[in-house]
Amino acid sequence: MFASLEHLRDENEAFIDFHNTHHRYAAHGGATPNELWRDRLRVPLAARYRPPTRLPSRGRIEVVRYVRSNRRVELFGKRITVAEDQTHQYVRAIIKVRTKRVIVITLAGEIIYDGDYALSRVLR
Numbered sequence: 001m002f003a004s005l006e007h008l009r010d011e012n013e014a015f016i017d018f019h020n021t022h023h024r025y026a027a028h029g030g031a032t033p034n035e036l037w038r039d040r041l042r043v044p045l046a047a048r049y050r051p052p053t054r055l056p057s058r059g060r061i062e063v064v065r066y067v068r069s070n071r072r073v074e075l076f077g078k079r080i081t082v083a084e085d086q087t088h089q090y091v092r093a094i095i096k097v098r099t100k101r102v103i104v105i106t107l108a109g110e111i112i113y114d115g116d117y118a119l120s121r122v123l124r
Contacts, residue, residue, distance in 0.1 A: 062095075067091055
């Protein structure tokens with residue numbers, strides 16, 4: 001039981017720190033999340049950042065997603081299914097807005113999906 005929302009936030013932060021330092025995953029070669037991300041470029045968002053509610057009319061959108069055992073990459077209410085051997089890893093999805101395409105790339109740089117992506121201007 002948490003005494004307050006602030007107590008919940010504090011405990012959540014403590015859990016995240018513990019998890020990322022101690023939990024090891026076979027899919028990550030036995031590494032913890034902190035070990036997996038060590039020496040990789042990671043730029044946290046500013047606290048004042050608010051995600052857009054509409055897609056731009058041109059350019060590209062890049063997101064990072066984790067592929068679970070269901071093989072799905074969830075992108076703003078749309079799902080892309082990747083091959084079974086591509087599960088349990090982080091991937092980068094690049095949505096090319098004007099051409100309505102998406103490319104999904106592993107952290108090692110391997111393209112595992114390249115296809116059409118029907119866009120809605122309003123994000124979910």
